[in-house]
Amino acid sequence: MxxxxxxxxxxxxxxxxxxxxxxxxxxxxxxxxxxxxxxxxxxxxxxxxxxxxxxxxxxxxxxxxxxxxxxxxxxxxxxxxxxxxxxxxxxxxxxxxxxxxxxxxSKSSPTKRCGTCFGTGQVEIQSGPYERPCRECDGTGEVAK
Structure with a gap:
């Protein structure tokens, strides 16, 4: 469940x-x-x-x-x-x-939310219900503007 x-x-x-x-x-x-x-x-x-x-x-x-x-x-x-x-x-x-x-x-922040992981820092692995750190943002959930 x-x-x-x-x-x-x-x-x-x-x-x-x-x-x-x-x-x-x-x-x-x-x-x-x-x-x-x-x-x-x-x-x-x-x-x-x-x-x-x-x-x-x-x-x-x-x-x-x-x-x-x-x-x-x-x-x-x-x-x-x-x-x-x-x-x-x-x-x-x-x-x-x-x-x-x-x-x-955070509009004044020099970073923005990562579009790959939607700001979570994690992405799902297609082969199962597992996640790994997002490579786009190095797992932070943010990228430079």
């Missing part, structure tokens, strides 16, 4: 590779949108973990209370009946928001 950190990392990489939600894309969400979206997914997980299901009560609560905090079009809200999946999405959105804030704070 994968750990939460592994699930979140995989989801964030999926968002970048499959959805195209790159760091440059995320930089356009500068009003707390990713944090708000993460909160909605975390609340859905909490609701499901309490023994509830995605029934009419949930739909009414979303419509009446929570959609005002959802930052994008309603069709982008994809709540899963799986509490762990919702937390995974929330975690990936939090990671994206943390990274966005850190990029903003």
């Amino acid at each position: 994968k750990t939460g950190v592994e699930l979140i990392k995989e989801e964030r990489q999926r968002q970048i590779k499959e959805e195209g939600w790159t760091p440059e894309h995320d930089d356009g969400h500068d009003c707390g949108q990713m944090g708000n979206a993460a909160a909605i997914y975390a609340l859905a997980s909490s609701y499901l973990s309490s023994g509830n299901d995605l029934n009419e009560t949930w739909t009414q609560m979303i419509d009446e209370r929570l959609m005002r905090f959802w930052p994008w079009e309603p069709e982008w809200l994809k709540i899963s009946p799986d509490a762990v999946r919702n937390l995974t999405k929330a975690g990936a959105l939090i990671v994206a928001e943390i990274d966005r804030i850190q990029r903003l704070q």
Whole structure:
């Protein structure tokens, strides 16, 4: 079984590779949108973990209370009946928001986040679930601007 950190990392990489939600894309969400979206997914997980299901009560609560905090079009809200999946999405959105804030704070820094390893300092080895230090940034996660 994968750990939460592994699930979140995989989801964030999926968002970048499959959805195209790159760091440059995320930089356009500068009003707390990713944090708000993460909160909605975390609340859905909490609701499901309490023994509830995605029934009419949930739909009414979303419509009446929570959609005002959802930052994008309603069709982008994809709540899963799986509490762990919702937390995974929330975690990936939090990671994206943390990274966005850190990029903003480091604009004056002489380095930038490595595009090969996405700033993690590690890259996956294709032959298995192993990682090695990134050769592009020597495992630091940063390269010269």
